[in-house]
Amino acid sequence: MSAAAPAGRPRVFIVDDHGLFRSGVRSELGEHVEVIGEADDVMPAIEGIARALPDVVLLDVHLPGGGGQLVVAELAPVLPQTRFLALSASDAPEDVIAVIRAGARGYVTKTISGAELVDAIRRVAAGDAVFSPRLAGFVLDAFASQGASAPEPSFDPELDQLTPREREVLRLIARGYTYKEIARELYISAKTVESHVSSVLRKLQLSTRHQLTRWAAERRLA
């Protein structure tokens, strides 16, 4: 694994409504992380995480008692040390964006390999953002600045659009490049790639952009 593990194995809490999937993830993660708890719905998850105080929560986007974003929205403000990583099979973009905007540090799909998942968990535990190709595509779509409509007034233009470099990094992620490959492609350091991705995450979470919410609304209608 490229990212150095901070202080030993990260302690992980899994939230997913399918028992089979939880045990599958548990066995795939194996030795590399310490799974300290599981939950299958929103309320048990909030209670369990508040008690166990894990480093990373693997969070399904869809839960019977509401979206995964409820868990993040409830806990992220009070547990600054706990990071949330959304993990899901196939979701509507607006649900994924909602979980990220609630405070999750990343989104990966369930097709991810065991080794890659461990890597993603370590990155999130270290405070980095983890973007899967699909999330990168969603974000590019949501921030598409040259859309049909004219640019709208916004409170903070800085937050409301991506820089060309960030766009480039997202495109490469969407094309299936790893951070290391992106660094090589763009002649920058892997650390710089990380900081671009983190900056995109920040914009995604803090932007009050009308277009972002309208984009989500349009998606829901379609």
Next chain:
Amino acid sequence: MPVAGYFGDDGYVDEPTQSPDSPGPPLPGQAPSWGQPFGLPNGQPPGQQSAGQQSAGQPQPPKADQPPPAWSHQHRGADWSARVSSLRRANDGRIAGGIAAGIAARTGMHVGIVRTIFIILALITGFGLAVYVVAWLFIPAVGENNNIASRAITDLRGIAIAAVAASMLVVVLVLVTILGIGLFGKFGWPIVIAAAGLVLIWRNASADEQASLQRLADPLVGSSAGKMRSKLGLRLLIAGVLLIIGLTVLASAHHPLLILRPLGGLVLVLAAIGVVLGPWWLRIVRDLVVERQARIRAEERADIASRVHDSVLQTLALIQRRADSPQQVIQLARAQERELRSWLFDGRAPGSMDGVAATFAAAVRRIQQDVEEQHGVAIEAVTVGDSEIDDDLNALLAAAREATVNAAKWSGAQVVSLFAEVELSEVSVFVRDRGRGFDPAAVPSDRKGLAESVRARMERRGGSATIRSVLGEGTEVSLTMPRTAGQREPSRAT
């Protein structure tokens, strides 16, 4: 999966092979040693050539601090010659050949002034027109080293057509002189030169310039068949009016019989010329039609070959590999039969998305589903933006499908990334695997697969394809298709 198959009949091919029988104008690279810019002194290093051409785009004061080139001591006129040789026709802001814009950029004069000078010259003597066309022929465009004349010299058919056009005009000119109408006679010869030059330019200019020529000629002749038909009535009307006026003038002359006598001679001269030159003119026109038809046929054949490759040959390859599973073989054969039938009898091309998926993003998802189903490899598909599907995008989708199938079949990777982005000016698709990769140089250039199905298919539609592969690290195919004018906002050039 055998490694040998990777380079087998479906293997990646990186050489840009030209499709068989592909016609078209001679490539610029094939032009013989004529390909030097107008007025370029022999022995000038090519480096200076390109430096001049890059700077020609912007107004640029002559640089006094630069040391004069070594050859300038040898000729008196070398300074002028160097100026002319670095003159380029402008691509931006041009109306016809970009000569006025090019001269303006070189000398610092205003474009409008240069244009006015040309127009005045054309109106006074007519030679402004001829000078303009000749300059168009001999001055290379920005970004090109060869002028059009260097390409035209190898275009024998173009020269023949120019000769026909010129000879027809000369005939008209002679008649006009006989009739004694001075005005046209004065403008005649420049017009003959300009017409012949324009024919050569039309035949040998780059596609870009042909478009601008077409735009110029459009209001005069009407380029499309539909327009021709709609304007036929108007033409007949004009012809009728002219005929009546002409007859009236003839009839109202004081000595009708005296005028009719030279007219009779005129008819005889016309008939003589028709007898001598007519068959030649006719043959040239007929040859042109035949040539055009041959080109269309060759393009069609290439298109059919790549479609058959994508559908029938792919299925046959799959059937061979799944020979131990009769159920799957039957299923594959049935699906292929259905597809072939719908192509042959309903006119729906295999791999095309008509009626299957309504939008580009849906079609990409469809590729994901199909390839996952047929080849058991996970496709991570990501799309950004969306649009309606037209013929260009259909070609892009077919190429993307082919690249994805190729990656799924040969790379050995478990996951293939498929990223498609619709932007204002273009649509791009990237197909990436982390499989075994290949050495592009080691693949024989006569293979089909990627070369014909992907690259040629993209290029036929004005798109492009690049393939990047590293042994042991994987392969990425990048496809880009510019969006047609109707879909995007009006561009600056129009």
